[in-house]
Amino acid sequence: MEITLKREALSSTLQNINSVVDKSSTKPILSNFVIRTLEDDSSNVEFSSTDYELSLVEVMPAQIKDPGSICVNAKKVFDIVKELKDDEVHIRSTEQLWIYITCGSSELRLPSVEVGLYPQTVLEKLPESVTISVEDLKSCIDMTLFAAITNESRRNLMGVCLSSTSDQQTRWLSTDGHRLAQIIKSVDDLIIDAEQEVIIPRKALTEVRRAADMFGKTVNITFDSRVMQFSGGQISFKTRLIEGKFPNCDPIIPKDNNLEILVNRENFSNSLRIVSSISSEKLRPVKLIISAGVLRLESEKADYGEVVDEIEAGYEGESFQIGFNARYLLDVLGVIDSDDIILECKNSMSPTIIKSSTDESFLSVIMPLRVEW
Amino acid sequence: MEITLKREALSSTLQNINSVVDKSSTKPILSNFVIRTLEDDSSNVEFSSTDYELSLVEVMPAQIKDPGSICVNAKKVFDIVKELKDDEVHIRSTEQLWIYITCGSSELRLPSVEVGLYPQTVLEKLPESVTISVEDLKSCIDMTLFAAITNESRRNLMGVCLSSTSDQQTRWLSTDGHRLAQIIKSVDDLIIDAEQEVIIPRKALTEVRRAADMFGKTVNITFDSRVMQFSGGQISFKTRLIEGKFPNCDPIIPKDNNLEILVNRENFSNSLRIVSSISSEKLRPVKLIISAGVLRLESEKADYGEVVDEIEAGYEGESFQIGFNARYLLDVLGVIDSDDIILECKNSMSPTIIKSSTDESFLSVIMPLRVEW
Numbered sequence: 023m024e025i026t027l028k029r030e031a032l033s034s035t036l037q038n039i040n041s042v043v044d045k046s047s048t049k050p051i052l053s054n055f056v057i058r059t060l061e062d063d064s065s066n067v068e069f070s071s072t073d074y075e076l077s078l079v080e081v082m083p084a085q086i087k088d089p090g091s092i093c094v095n096a097k098k099v100f101d102i103v104k105e106l107k108d109d110e111v112h113i114r115s116t117e118q119l120w121i122y123i124t125c126g127s128s129e130l131r132l133p134s135v136e137v138g139l140y141p142q143t144v145l146e147k148l149p150e151s152v153t154i155s156v157e158d159l160k161s162c163i164d165m166t167l168f169a170a171i172t173n174e175s176r177r178n179l180m181g182v183c184l185s186s187t188s189d190q191q192t193r194w195l196s197t198d199g200h201r202l203a204q205i206i207k208s209v210d211d212l213i214i215d216a217e218q219e220v221i222i223p224r225k226a227l228t229e230v231r232r233a234a235d236m237f238g239k240t241v242n243i244t245f246d247s248r249v250m251q252f253s254g255g256q257i258s259f260k261t262r263l264i265e266g267k268f269p270n271c272d273p274i275i276p277k278d279n280n281l282e283i284l285v286n287r288e289n290f291s292n293s294l295r296i297v298s299s300i301s302s303e304k305l306r307p308v309k310l311i312i313s314a315g316v317l318r319l320e321s322e323k324a325d326y327g328e329v330v331d332e333i334e335a336g337y338e339g340e341s342f343q344i345g346f347n348a349r350y351l352l353d354v355l356g357v358i359d360s361d362d363i364i365l366e367c368k369n370s371m372s373p374t375i376i377k378s379s380t381d382e383s384f385l386s387v388i389m390p391l392r393v394e395w
Numbered sequence: 396m397e398i399t400l401k402r403e404a405l406s407s408t409l410q411n412i413n414s415v416v417d418k419s420s421t422k423p424i425l426s427n428f429v430i431r432t433l434e435d436d437s438s439n440v441e442f443s444s445t446d447y448e449l450s451l452v453e454v455m456p457a458q459i460k461d462p463g464s465i466c467v468n469a470k471k472v473f474d475i476v477k478e479l480k481d482d483e484v485h486i487r488s489t490e491q492l493w494i495y496i497t498c499g500s501s502e503l504r505l506p507s508v509e510v511g512l513y514p515q516t517v518l519e520k521l522p523e524s525v526t527i528s529v530e531d532l533k534s535c536i537d538m539t540l541f542a543a544i545t546n547e548s549r550r551n552l553m554g555v556c557l558s559s560t561s562d563q564q565t566r567w568l569s570t571d572g573h574r575l576a577q578i579i580k581s582v583d584d585l586i587i588d589a590e591q592e593v594i595i596p597r598k599a600l601t602e603v604r605r606a607a608d609m610f611g612k613t614v615n616i617t618f619d620s621r622v623m624q625f626s627g628g629q630i631s632f633k634t635r636l637i638e639g640k641f642p643n644c645d646p647i648i649p650k651d652n653n654l655e656i657l658v659n660r661e662n663f664s665n666s667l668r669i670v671s672s673i674s675s676e677k678l679r680p681v682k683l684i685i686s687a688g689v690l691r692l693e694s695e696k697a698d699y700g701e702v703v704d705e706i707e708a709g710y711e712g713e714s715f716q717i718g719f720n721a722r723y724l725l726d727v728l729g730v731i732d733s734d735d736i737i738l739e740c741k742n743s744m745s746p747t748i749i750k751s752s753t754d755e756s757f758l759s760v761i762m763p764l765r766v767e768w
Contacts, residue, residue, distance in 0.1 A: 098700065102702065105669040106669060127705040127706065128669050128703070129702070130702040132700035292480060296475060296479060299475045299478050327503065327504050327505035330502050330503075331500055331502070332500040
């Protein structure tokens with residue numbers, strides 16, 4: 023193979039490629055990536071990498087002198103290419119599996135691996151399909167992924183559940199057992215079996231989110247019960263879906279929370295940070311004391327001190343108090359973008375809804391904490 | 396004690412205080428700091444913290460309602476104060492050693508410690524004295540500290556040696572045994588015994604450098620053989636000096652290196668980064684092959700590949716080659732600010748001088764590396 027590429031485009035492609043590559047090094051072959059010329063396209067080459075679960079395929083323009091394919095260490099190439107300065111990068115392989123990369127006066131020789139040893143990623147035609155604007159996809163990911171579980175304790179919660187509503191919108195849902203986040207988004211185009219419900223793994227959503235602007239304006243999401251593909255512009259991600267059943271969260275979303283408290287989002291975040299800053303625990307318990315017009319926040323009373331704060335609140339009912347992990351509240355406040363937010367409570371023991379004051383499409387439910395101080 | 400402070404000033408003072416505070420927590424008392432009102436000054440309070448080696452004393456304006464002193468956890472107060480938003484912070488202590496901090500609607504109660512238990516920092520009148528502009532002090536630190544040793548293997552090299560030259564300039568010198576850095580700087584005012592030579596510890600220089608802009612325009616450095624003080628504006632650092640003798644480096648600085656190579660600093664740095672990027676070793680060995688007009692750089696030839704690069708060089712002599720740890724070269728190139736630098740070599744085995752093409756005050760010496768490829 024012998025090709026010439028634009029350095030800047032190469033560098034940004036390698037960054038995407040490299041973040042999909044498996045860092046654990048338990049399977050050395052997965053530290054590589056593949057460049058191949060395409061049979062029916064003489065002006066583009068295809069880059070691909072995979073960690074078995076998630077794959078990325080990216081096409082970029084190239085001058086092709088000699089078609090072929092190479093498989094080479096992703097991190098080494100990325101580390102070196104990002105230091106190069108000239109406009110064009112020339113890549114040539116020999117039959118002895120040496121790769122020569124030249125750029126300006128710099129010349130680099132690297133060993134490579136038989137392409138046949140590397141797991142190939144094949145994009146498929148899949149039955150279910152959603153076309154969504156990139157901006158909507160970003161917010162669907164941002165507004166749900168934070169509530170998905172991060173450890174391996176419950177694999178079926180380590181991602182976001184995608185399904186369709188009865189009125190042909192997409193429903194994105196995540197939960198870690200203590201809180202849930204849900205956003206309902208209408209899309210340009212939707213073909214999903216009413217019964218179909220899939221769990222998209224965390225890593226895939228993180229990478230898709232990171233590279234989202236490269237899709238262009240819209241993303242086509244296709245899937246079946248095993249795999250999902252995100253395609254747009256010159257790039258495609260393909261991921262395995264999480265096997266297993268996502269729990270039915272509908273019974274957890276309260277329908278009769280009749281205590282409604284309106285607070286300024288920024289003031290609330292700020293007070294939560296002040297009041298929780300004294301706690302050394304990760305989840306930082308905090309007590310909210312709600313009375314007409316006022317939301318009072320209190321930290322735990324501990325050996326190392328205590329903090330209280332007060333902010334204005336739109337509330338007219340009876341006083342009551344409720345405890346939360348401040349971290350959970352801050353996570354939700356961080357993804358909502360309206361000036362004010364609404365807390366919908368029932369009592370100190372029942373799940374509370376947090377939502378934007380202006381946008382009905384999103385809601386988060388947080389289980390309260392028993393506060394004993 | 397009862398005082399009111401400006402929040403922004405408090406926050407920046409606490410940041411300084413907190414970075415001096417001992418993080419190792421082997422001596423719990425050192426996680427605190429002290430605020431005290433001053434006997435002869437009713438409009439300022441004094442903040443101080445120490446880790447026994449290094450102390451910081453900073454004076455800031457305050458409204459004082461009730462004089463006194465408190466000793467309280469530095470990190471807790473810093474973490475909370477940085478989240479506060481109102482303009483003024485009110486601090487009050489009770490006889491039961493509770494500290495109440497209020498700011499706007501936020502109220503905070505913290506336990507404190509008897510001030511008497513905390514090691515007091517007393518600024519002294521010391522015999523030797525140097526007055527130096529803050530900009531010069533910054534560059535003296537930047538241009539030497541990088542070459543000081545970072546581990547505990549040789550305590551007398553864990554800092555920068557300050558002495559005076561015969562023509563009444565200051566000499567700043569550091570070495571880790573593989574390289575040295577020296578800057579000669581004339582100062583506004585200098586009273587140093589010709590024989591006096593002190594070793595300033597790394598942590599003191601790092602903190603002084605970080606807070607340097609707070610000294611104002613000039614810093615007064617006073618010292619004897621045990622301690623050194625840096626004073627300017629409202630702040631003073633006091634540090635113990637490193638005991639022991641700094642090695643005599645004069646014999647190591649070559650006098651007869653007659654091969655002079657002029658290279659563009661940025662091109663050289665860039666090539667070093669390219670060529671060393673393939674190495675996984677920390678110090679990244681690199682070979683320089685110098686011939687008329689050209690500097691060629693070669694990485695080690697290893698299993699994982701090799702890289703070469705070439706840049707223009709002002710050199711007219713015979714070809715020769717010499718090896719270095721790229722990390723050491725990059726460190727020096729990072730502190731020099733001229734467009735071009737000069738390498739002064741003798742042969743492949745002898746120490747090489749690296750200096751600016753425009754400024755004679757600084758030089759660095761690096762021991763070459765035996766390259767066997």
